[in-house]
Amino acid sequence: MSAGTGGLPVTLLTGFLGAGKTTFLNRLLADPALGETGVIVNEFGDVPLDGTLIETATGGAVLEMAGGCLCCMDGGVLDETLADLTEAAKKRGRPLSRIVIETSGMADPMPILGEIGASGRVRLNGVLTVVDCLHGKTTLADFDEARRQVAAADRIVLSKAELADADSVSRLRRALGDLAPRTEILDTGEEPTMLLGDLSSFSGESEVSDSVPHASPTDGDRIHHAPAEHAHHRHHHHHHGTAYATTVVRADRPLAPRALSGFVEVLVGTLGSRLLRVKGLARLKGETRPFVVQAVQGMVHPPYALDRWPDDAPEETALVVITHGHRDGEVEALFGAFTGEVATDRPDAAALSDNPLAIPGFSSF
Numbered sequence: 001m002s003a004g005t006g007g008l009p010v011t012l013l014t015g016f017l018g019a020g021k022t023t024f025l026n027r028l029l030a031d032p033a034l035g036e037t038g039v040i041v042n043e044f045g046d047v048p049l050d051g052t053l054i055e056t057a058t059g060g061a062v063l064e065m066a067g068g069c070l071c072c073m074d075g076g077v078l079d080e081t082l083a084d085l086t087e088a089a090k091k092r093g094r095p096l097s098r099i100v101i102e103t104s105g106m107a108d109p110m111p112i113l114g115e116i117g118a119s120g121r122v123r124l125n126g127v128l129t130v131v132d133c134l135h136g137k138t139t140l141a142d143f144d145e146a147r148r149q150v151a152a153a154d155r156i157v158l159s160k161a162e163l164a165d166a167d168s169v170s171r172l173r174r175a176l177g178d179l180a181p182r183t184e185i186l187d188t189g190e191e192p193t194m195l196l197g198d199l200s201s202f203s204g205e206s207e208v209s210d211s212v213p214h215a216s217p218t219d220g221d222r223i224h225h226a227p228a229e230h231a232h233h234r235h236h237h238h239h240h241g242t243a244y245a246t247t248v249v250r251a252d253r254p255l256a257p258r259a260l261s262g263f264v265e266v267l268v269g270t271l272g273s274r275l276l277r278v279k280g281l282a283r284l285k286g287e288t289r290p291f292v293v294q295a296v297q298g299m300v301h302p303p304y305a306l307d308r309w310p311d312d313a314p315e316e317t318a319l320v321v322i323t324h325g326h327r328d329g330e331v332e333a334l335f336g337a338f339t340g341e342v343a344t345d346r347p348d349a350a351a352l353s354d355n356p357l358a359i360p361g362f363s364s365f
């Protein structure tokens with residue numbers, strides 16, 4: 001994407017579900033050389049976690065948009081958000097020197113780039129696309145959104161290289177080279193200024209057409225914007241309504257760690273390639289701190305504790321599960337089997353008797 005002139009520079013940070021966008025962004029934001037950076041985070045699913053994780057890591061100004069998808073929103077929503085973020089920073093006496101927009105993992109970058117281009121107040125610095133070395137190759141083969149994210153990149157940043165073997169990283173690099181032959185591929189370990197600096201000197205695939213190749217703040221301001229309804233979905237290249245399903249499972253009682261880990265492991269095993277993402281906070285027995293729970297496709301990442309519960313989050317377990325292809329109630333049924341929580345969208349008796357894992361006594365965790 002070629003950069004515009006004038007206005008505050010905006011970098012679009014994209015990449016498929018769980019690729020490592022937030023982790024990478026936290027690393028970048030920790031570098032004082034980057035100056036005051038405003039962040040707009042867009043998550044799919046109504047448990048906003050990325051904003052909390054970024055605030056926790058940086059204490060910076062974060063403006064969060066949760067529960068919708070930026071590329072499906074009405075025109076003008078992003079522009080208003082950019083204005084609010086800039087104003088809030090000015091009021092704090094810390095004017096911004098750049099803005100990063102982290103898209104949701106299923107976002108098509110093109111409509112968002114259109115919105116940035118239409119905004120008179122900012123200029124596009126470029127598009128950074130994070131690609132996960134563990135899952136990138138299959139994700140690129142299976143999901144149009146992932147290919148469009150790569151095709152739009154000015155720079156591609158590889159994450160999780162240390163978890164993958166050298167051969168699969170080379171194969172991934174070749175696949176990326178086919179999709180975006182002129183785009184530089186870097187590692188998340190590069191110098192932050194190199195990664196987030198002026199991207200305009202690197203020309204990626206500056207035109208993304210419809211013919212994308214088919215492969216087989218502690219003191220920060222946080223403003224919540226209500227997402228537009230998906231009914232306003234414009235015609236572009238993804239179909240959240242049908243292809244992806246987002247389920248939120250909740251429990252207000254503290255959970256036994258074994259029940260939680262059992263749920264996540266069996267979910268991964270049962271859903272197989274249909275499972276794309278699990279993330280959220282858990283309230284565990286004997287713990288006052290919340291635990292961050294994360295899985296990306298078949299990989300369960302180690303949970304860790306935050307120092308405290310976010311101010312705006314209830315002290316309860318709330319996990320977002322994103323699947324590709326949906327069977328009604330299956331995620332809720334598994335959660336119920338491990339935690340003793342009944343599915344909320346079905347009559348309790350049915351939820352329990354249909355439960356494939358209802359082992360007597362097990363739900364007493």
Ligand SMILES: Nc1nc2c(ncn2[C@@H]2O[C@H](COP(=O)(O)OP(=O)(O)OP(=O)(O)O)[C@@H](O)[C@H]2O)c(=O)[nH]1
Pocket residue numbers: 015016017018019020021022023024050104105159160161162163188277279294295296301302
């Ligand atoms: N080992 C390792 N783990 C990583 C790396 N990058 C991300 N992760 C882990 O991968 C999981 C997902 O990372 P996130 O940064 O939340 O990914 P994301 O792209 O922001 O996720 P979504 O916003 O849900 O699409 C987390 O458990 C991270 O700790 C990496 O380079 N190495």
